[in-house]
Amino acid sequence: MGSLKDLKKFVKKRFSGQTVVIASKSEPYSHFKKVDGIKEKKGADGLVTALDPVMQAIDGSWLAFGLSDGDFELTDSKGRVRVPIADGKYTLRRIKLTEKEKKAMTNVGPGSFWPLSHLSFYRPLFVKSDWEEYKKINKKVAEHILNEVGNKKAVIWLQDYHLAMCAKYLKEKNKNLTIGLFWHIPWPDWEIFIRCPWAGEAIAGLLHNDLLGFHTKHYCNNFIRCCERTQQSKIDRDYHAVLKGDLYTKVKDFPISINFDKFDNWGKQFTESYLEKVKEKYNIKNKIVAISVERFVYSKGIKEKIIAVNELLSKRPDLIGKFVLLDFSKITGSYSNLSEGLDYYKECTELIIKVNQKYATSKWKPINLIEKKVSQKELAALYRLSQIGLIVPLHDGMNLVAKEYVTCKSNFKGVLILSEFAGAALELKDGAIIVNPFSTSQIVEAIEKALSMSSFEKKWRLQVQRERIRDHDVFDWAKEFFKELYILKSKKELIKNVH
Numbered sequence: 494m495g496s497l498k499d500l501k502k503f504v505k506k507r508f509s510g511q512t513v514v515i516a517s518k519s520e521p522y523s524h525f526k527k528v529d530g531i532k533e534k535k536g537a538d539g540l541v542t543a544l545d546p547v548m549q550a551i552d553g554s555w556l557a558f559g560l561s562d563g564d565f566e567l568t569d570s571k572g573r574v575r576v577p578i579a580d581g582k583y584t585l586r587r588i589k590l591t592e593k594e595k596k597a598m599t600n601v602g603p604g605s606f607w608p609l610s611h612l613s614f615y616r617p618l619f620v621k622s623d624w625e626e627y628k629k630i631n632k633k634v635a636e637h638i639l640n641e642v643g644n645k646k647a648v649i650w651l652q653d654y655h656l657a658m659c660a661k662y663l664k665e666k667n668k669n670l671t672i673g674l675f676w677h678i679p680w681p682d683w684e685i686f687i688r689c690p691w692a693g694e695a696i697a698g699l700l701h702n703d704l705l706g707f708h709t710k711h712y713c714n715n716f717i718r719c720c721e722r723t724q725q726s727k728i729d730r731d732y733h734a735v736l737k738g739d740l741y742t743k744v745k746d747f748p749i750s751i752n753f754d755k756f757d758n759w760g761k762q763f764t765e766s767y768l769e770k771v772k773e774k775y776n777i778k779n780k781i782v783a784i785s786v787e788r789f790v791y792s793k794g795i796k797e798k799i800i801a802v803n804e805l806l807s808k809r810p811d812l813i814g815k816f817v818l819l820d821f822s823k824i825t826g827s828y829s830n831l832s833e834g835l836d837y838y839k840e841c842t843e844l845i846i847k848v849n850q851k852y853a854t855s856k857w858k859p860i861n862l863i864e865k866k867v868s869q870k871e872l873a874a875l876y877r878l879s880q881i882g883l884i885v886p887l888h889d890g891m892n893l894v895a896k897e898y899v900t901c902k903s904n905f906k907g908v909l910i911l912s913e914f915a916g917a918a919l920e921l922k923d924g925a926i927i928v929n930p931f932s933t934s935q936i937v938e939a940i941e942k943a944l945s946m947s948s949f950e951k952k953w954r955l956q957v958q959r960e961r962i963r964d965h966d967v968f969d970w971a972k973e974f975f976k977e978l979y980i981l982k983s984k985k986e987l988i989k990n991v992h
């Protein structure tokens with residue numbers, strides 16, 4: 494198992510005297526104005542959950558867009574603040590966006606890259622002026638990074654599809670920088686990606702990174718195939734790299750993970766009285782609970798889950814009054830600004846009302862949609878208490894919730910039902926019940942199978958999955974990425990010295 498200590502040691506040894514810079518669209522902490530002062534909120538998405546413990550361990554600068562009303566209240570003249578406020582573990586540097594820039598970011602990110610990458614059936618948005626604005630924003634981020642780094646040596650790690658062009662602008666100013674980018678969502682087959690009118694330009698931009706990381710080998714292969722179809726480039730198959738002009742880009746899989754120890758300890762430390770309180774709060778005493786946690790996005794399979802619950806209760810009336818789906822689903826800013834995001838939300842919430850009306854009793858309803866953010870501790874308690882983790886995205890880069898669910902199950906009382914189209918299925922398939930979420934009857938059968946599974950089978954299934962995550966936690970993931978960056982950096986320096 495990788496550990497926080499190992500990661501710290503590695504970064505200290507290999508990048509001594511250098512600043513670690515991470516850049517992403519989402520900020521790890523937001524600040525809000527309240528009557529009694531500024532309040533801090535931690536981000537609740539996969540990128541932040543994974544990278545915040547990494548940055549807390551190694552310190553450095555995280556650049557992100559400041560989008561909340563109190564974000565610039567506590568910052569210095571460069572938009573910087575140490576976060577979390579309570580113990581200032583690392584520097585967050587906020588970048589301001591105009592309304593026009595925010596719109597372009599939404600339209601190109603969630604509007605075009607998200608549907609393209611998730612093979613969704615929504616037509617991606619392709620608006621040339623938004624793409625032009627997106628590039629300008631990437632240039633602006635590059636300028637902030639260069640300003641943050643100054644004359645110091647630095648390691649630069651860009652995050653996700655919002656910053657596809659950033660490395661290009663960084664390299665234009667400084668060829669010697671070593672830059673990596675991790676793409677948190679899937680990379681689709683070339684036939685899909687080339688529908689994007691600026692596919693070639695985006696891929697050419699990405700090739701300015703020295704290292705490109707994806708969750709799975711399959712996504713890496715898809716990316717390489719896209720390079721073959723859109724770029725004048727050569728593929729180095731032995732090293733899984735793309736060569737274009739004087740650019741050399743290593744393409745490698747780095748399956749992201751979670752802070753195993755933290756979730757495992759939570760699972761073990763909850764007192765009975767705390768768990769009872771949580772049961773009361775969610776009205777799940779003596780109920781059979783399935784839990785889902787996700788952003789309210791069509792690719793997460795929310796509609797399919799609702800239909801499956803309807804089918805389950807019509808097939809199994811004995812579960813009426815007993816089975817509850819707790820769905821922690823939040824609609825986030827970017828998606829609620831897109832019409833299909835709102836349409837999907839409306840369609841699903843109306844469907845939930847219908848299913849609940851059909852089966853509800855005076856004290857019970859089958860689907861409880863919780864749209865408010867809850868604390869990670871409470872979430873962990875709910876994972877612990879639920880008999881089923883129902884994670885059925887239509888497509889997902891990895892899905893950290895699946896890993897969090899099994900990690901909280903040190904009591905071995907639970908079953909993970911997982912979509913075969915989540916990156917996590919590659920690692921967890923030996924223990925989870927794998928389903929095709931496009932078939933709601935498969936989801937129903939999987940729930941029935943989970944409900945009748947013996948304790949012995951549940952135990953070995955969870956054991957296998959927990960071992961996998963224990964062996965490869967988020968610190969391991971980060972260390973592997975830094976290690977590869979270090980190798981590429983050393984190689985570049987060697988070549989530079991020879992010439």
Ligand code: GDG
Nearest residue numbers: 537538539540542677866867868869889890891892893894
């Ligand atoms: C992208 C990719 C990839 C959610 N609600 C609450 C809350 N969360 C936390 C979960 C989990 C995280 O957010 C969600 O992570 P996922 O991985 O499931 O999904 P995305 O946000 O779509 O992330 C995904 C990921 O990037 C990492 O590369 O796995 O495939 O789409 O950690 O626990 N946390 C708290 N309260 C909530 O209400 N505290």
